[in-house]
Amino acid sequence: MAEEVKHPLKKVLMICAKGSLEDVLATLVMANGAVMEGIETKVFFTFFGLDGITKKRMNKLHTATVGNPAMRMPGGLPFPTWLGSIPGVEAGVSAMMKKQIDDLDIPKIDEFLEMIDAGGGEIYACKLAVDMFKLKKEDLADEVKDIITIGEFYEMADGLQTQIIFT
Amino acid sequence: MAQKEYAGKMIELDDNGYFKSPDVWSREIAAEMAKENGEELTEKHFEVLEFIRNKVKEGQSLTIRSIEKSGITDIKGFYKLFPGAPLKKATLYAGVSKPSSCV
Numbered sequence: 001m002a003e004e005v006k007h008p009l010k011k012v013l014m015i016c017a018k019g020s021l022e023d024v025l026a027t028l029v030m031a032n033g034a035v036m037e038g039i040e041t042k043v044f045f046t047f048f049g050l051d052g053i054t055k056k057r058m059n060k061l062h063t064a065t066v067g068n069p070a071m072r073m074p075g076g077l078p079f080p081t082w083l084g085s086i087p088g089v090e091a092g093v094s095a096m097m098k099k100q101i102d103d104l105d106i107p108k109i110d111e112f113l114e115m116i117d118a119g120g121g122e123i124y125a126c127k128l129a130v131d132m133f134k135l136k137k138e139d140l141a142d143e144v145k146d147i148i149t150i151g152e153f154y155e156m157a158d159g160l161q162t163q164i165i166f167t
Numbered sequence: 168m169a170q171k172e173y174a175g176k177m178i179e180l181d182d183n184g185y186f187k188s189p190d191v192w193s194r195e196i197a198a199e200m201a202k203e204n205g206e207e208l209t210e211k212h213f214e215v216l217e218f219i220r221n222k223v224k225e226g227q228s229l230t231i232r233s234i235e236k237s238g239i240t241d242i243k244g245f246y247k248l249f250p251g252a253p254l255k256k257a258t259l260y261a262g263v264s265k266p267s268s269c270v
Contacts, residue, residue, distance in 0.1 A: 038251035
């Protein structure tokens with residue numbers, strides 16, 4: 001039998017289109033994980049995902065307490081949707097999430113971006129979404145390399161052993 | 168069971184190629200491992216390796232962030248010291264097991 005030849009991942013491109021705390025963090029954990037493995041990494045933030053790289057917002061992301069069926073109370077009981085709509089609950093839940101994330105030595109969003117940048121990963125903002133939200137380059141984190149179109153992002157997916165991940 | 172000779176010592180390695188026991192480690196062994204990859208270890212490298220060994224000995228989890236917090240080097244510096252996959256490489260040279268952390 002012929003020996004199986006493996007082709008390890010060389011380049012990964014990620015697209016983050018959602019702006020809740022866990023959506024952005026999931027993207028950043030995967031992106032940083034790729035950088036740590038020595039994989040060339042590029043991340044594209046679009047639509048509400050832009051919150052994750054917008055200076056004013058990136059460290060204030062929330063977890064949705066409404067319309068999130070996986071949400072649980074401490075102890076594991078179901079979390080009723082009406083409870084999530086009470087003012088302050090979402091902020092409380094988000095604060096709790098942040099505490100638990102910090103306990104695992106997962107950095108805050110701004111520090112995460114620094115880590116990815118320091119390791120050679122590249123962060124991009126979507127031109128269409130930036131225009132839509134009327135943002136400017138200076139509103140975005142310093143680590144954002146450029147504001148580009150999705151076409152330009154796809155162009156970066158050249159070469160073999162490259163994957164695009166939408167989170 | 169995989170074995171490999173470094174600095175005149177037979178070292179037992181696990182399935183990932185990491186040391187089975189951190190006790191057999193020495194600076195000479197680390198230097199020879201690095202040489203295999205065409206790298207020269209400096210005093211700064213050894214500071215990081217010693218930090219990793221202590222951290223593992225204390226049973227603490229190892230993250231790229233903890234390296235930065237150690238004050239030995241920043242993250243950029245860490246990637247420069249151990250190019251490619253720094254945490255994997257540094258733990259390999261430090262003679263400890265493969266890191267199980269995602270960050």
